Amino acid sequence: MNPGPGQDSLSAVAGLSTDEAARRLKQCGANKLPEPRPVPGWRRLLAELTHFFAIMLWVAAVFAIIAGMPELGIAIVAVILINGVFAYIQQERAQHAAAKLRELLPAMVSVRRDHRVIKVHSTELVPDDVVVLVAGDRVPADLRLALATGCEVDESMLTGESEAVAKNPGDAAFGGTFLVNGHAEGVVSVTGGQTRLAEIASLTGKVEPPTSPLSLELQRIVRITATMALGIGALFFVLSLVIGISWRDAFLFAIGVAVALVPEGLLPTVTLSLAVGAQRMAKRNALVRNLQAVETLGSTTFICTDKTGTLTQNRMNVVEVWTPSGLLTINGQGYGPEAEITGGGLQEARRLSVAARAASVGRAVLHEDRWIAEGDPMEAAIDALAVRLALPGEQPEWPTPSHRYAFDSRRLRESAIVGTALFVKGAPESVIPLCLAPGGGASDPGPDRAMDMVDEMAARGLRVLAVAQRSLPGPPGATFKLEDVEAGLTLLGLMGLHDPPRTEVKVALQAARDAGIKVAMVTGDHAFTAAAIARETGLLGPTETVLQGPDLPGDDAVLAALLDRDGVVVSRVTPEQKLRVARLLQGRGHVLAMTGDGVNDGPALQQADIGVAMGRSGTDVAREAADLVLLDDDFATIIAAVEQGRATYANIRRFLTYHLTDNVAELTPFVIWALSGGHFPLALGVLQILALDIGTDLLPALALGSEAPSKGTLKRPPERRHLMDRALMFRVFGLLGPVEALMEMTAYTVVLLGAGWRPGAELPASDVLMAASGAAFTTVVLAQLANAFACRSATVPPWRLGWFTNRLLLWAVLAELGLLCVFLFLGPLAALLGQAPPTPGGLAVALAAVPAVLLADWLYKIVRHRRAGSPGSSPAGGFPSGGTGAGGGARVQSP
Secondary structure, X not given: OOOOOOOOOOOOOOOEOHHHHHHHHHHHOOOOOOOOOOOOHHHHHHHHHOOHHHHHHHHHHHHHHHOOOHHHHHHHHHHHHHHHHHHHHHHHHHHHHHHOOOOOOOOEEEEEEOOEEEEEEHHHOOOOOEEEEEOOOEOOOEEEEEEEEEEEEEOHHHHOOOXXXXXXXXXXXXXXXXXXXXXXXXXXXXXXXXXXXXXXXXXXXXXXXXXXXXXHHHHHHHHHHHHHHHHHHHHHHHHHXXXXXXXXXXXXXXXXHHHHHOOOOHHHHHHHHHHHHHHHHHHOOEEEOOOOHHHHHHOOOEEEEOOOOOOEOOOOEEEEEEEOOEEEEEEEOOOOOOEEEEEOOHHHHHHHHHHHHHOOOOEEEEEOXXXXXXXXXXXXXXXXXXXXXXXXXXXXXXXXXXEEEOOOOOOOEEEEEEOOEEEEEEOHHHHHHHEEOOOOOOOOOHHHHHXXXXXXXXXXXXXXXXXXXXXXXXXXXXXXXXXXXXXXXXXXXXXXXEOOEOOOHHHHHHHHHHOOXXXXXXXXXXXXXXXXXXXHHOOOOOOOEEEEHHHOOOOHHHHHHHHOOOOOEEEOOOHHHHHHHHHHHHHOOOOEEEEEOOHHHHHHHHHOOEEEEEOOOOOHHHHHHOOEEEOOOOHHHHHHHHHHHHHHHHHHHHHHHHHHHHHHHHHHHHHHHHHOOOOXXXXXXXXXXXXXXXXXXXXXXXXXOOXXXXXXXXXXXXXXXXXXXXXXXXXXXXXXXXXHHHHHHHHHHHHHHHOOOOOOOOOOOHHHHHHHHHHHHHHHHHHHHHHHHHOOOOOXXXXXXXXXXXXXXXXXXXXXXXXXXXXXXXXXXXXXXXXOOOOHHHHHHHHHHHHHHHHHHHHHHHHHHHHHOOOOOOOOOOOOOOOOOOOOOOEEEOO
């Protein structure tokens, strides 16, 4: 009788001496993952000050100084610096919060040194150290196992496979994995940067993240704005020369016009809006590591989600036990002893549970008034079953195995010897063929009946295990060759285990579909397990497609077409295949969110438009690669973050409309001046325009950026239009802007005419010009006040939304009115801006601008709503919303 697989077969290794370990530590370095070379803080700050939009503002500041307006140039530089520092601080805060989550490798490990077991810090491990591991320990470096008893290792952090892998003496155990069952001793082969963990981490670092949709849109807006500013500036330069202005004055005037067209307040408003979105996401357990990820989430069209822990609770439960005497149903929560038991065959189920427990190592233990899994959750569920089925009032005495034959992927079962009995549990297809029916004949219908029951239980989405036993010859404690004992078994019955899905997953998946987002499961787990969870959660789509990693087609176009549908399950994927899936979906035009928790997920998370890592169960590599960290590991949190992302996108459109409307009113005085050949006085100066852009306009724009998500945010497909599209440009340049400009120039003209000035006459006195300019300035401010409320919705008038539902906007409007008074009545500042308080006539026109803007906006929304053809439309306008849904069932497909 010889030792079988899974038994001790090598003697313990003495380990290194303390002196030798110290020498090797100096030679080999610390056992830690090589950290990427950090980007210096000054370079990160410089990047915030030199991106495309900031460069355009720098150029505008230089031009302003050249044009003899140093005050304007200094103010623009201040805007750039304030925005850059703010964005840098926000990014640093997110990075520090993510750094606190680093806990991949254990802090202290047990090693043999000087012929005794001591505790050392994991960074002090060196090659040839002997590490002592027990169930639940994280493997601190790549090891070669010297001793292994009932040893099973969870390698999901590296492979994505959730089922523990049996390890025998001589096998490798990789750093970052952890021991689920048994105990082991291993000799360190490599440490730090030489480990498999470091190899995958380096693969993650080589993947360049894609440019975010917001960055692309801002670049587009900057291109459009820059083109308009330079084009109009050049036009005014030519017109100035035509009407006889010197080339130098014409050039300076053109620069002033170009500077006036640059929306200086847009950049800080975008940054602050993203920061508000990030803070709201944090309150919903979503930590944003990259500010622009806030908006990118709102543009998401496809989510690739992991399975265990994200869709499920990762808490196994035995819910059915079948024996030849009947089917027993167990309804219990967690791993505690309480459960409701119904059905037949209780006595046989009790014997089965004792046998299955003997063949298991994981246990359900009471920890701080809560039952938790110690070791493999599946085996903890078996332990809980044995306790639940024990006789009432009985304190059971559990048998202690003398030998174990650990699970391996070839046998798909594990065994334990207790006295003269062998207990076996494992996959039904591996155990049932070894069993003999009570009549003793292999052709007896008993095995067929059991396999039929396996199919029925699997169809209910359960993971099925078979349990069997046999008597052994010889004295208790004898050992046998594995092939001699696992034969001639008696089938005790079947267990059906269930990892319950999170209660909110179905609702979250339906919300994703209503929002027009496709969802796929991409996992390293077995196809049937993945399909069962996908079916139970409602993820599996109507095409019932389940793909397997080894069978994925080599043709990218074929695979992309298979993937680009809702409810697909992709199982048994490697890190390289997961990265390929991400790239192919992006190639189909999708904005992709990819979830993951293991080291193997790092490259795909880096590639995805939004990498989503787990905060509780995730690894350091996954978190570093991700843009978003789920603090509760919950799929529903992703959908909540998508909702906030869409709200942020809508808010950016709101204040973009608000800013650009102002630009129309700011440009109009220059147009009229040019068309009149310089005979009509200029209503606004460049410094007044700057006071509007970064003075009175900024706070209402920021308030618009904090608007809460509307009720229909997740009831329509993702926004696939540009931020600055035709609808926005018509509303700005064809409606709201012209109304503001008309009221502005009317107020200006009323003051001039009231002072006796007539077109073509000499310019009036400076005090008249300043009062007229003050009237124009006041009109724009009050019109923008009304515009702020109008921009809260593109379809609903402000009185339908409620005047007081955005309290930040109310405070911003009050602050805007306060600044208006300061700009008009603070003598030195008013003189610098070239204005004075308006006359009563000018003030009356300025006040009339408020209802004028609101009326124009209301009429626009009525026309838009009626053209949309929504049923039940009303003069006040509605807010129609809609969505799509999908469902599903499963087949494994091998294309």
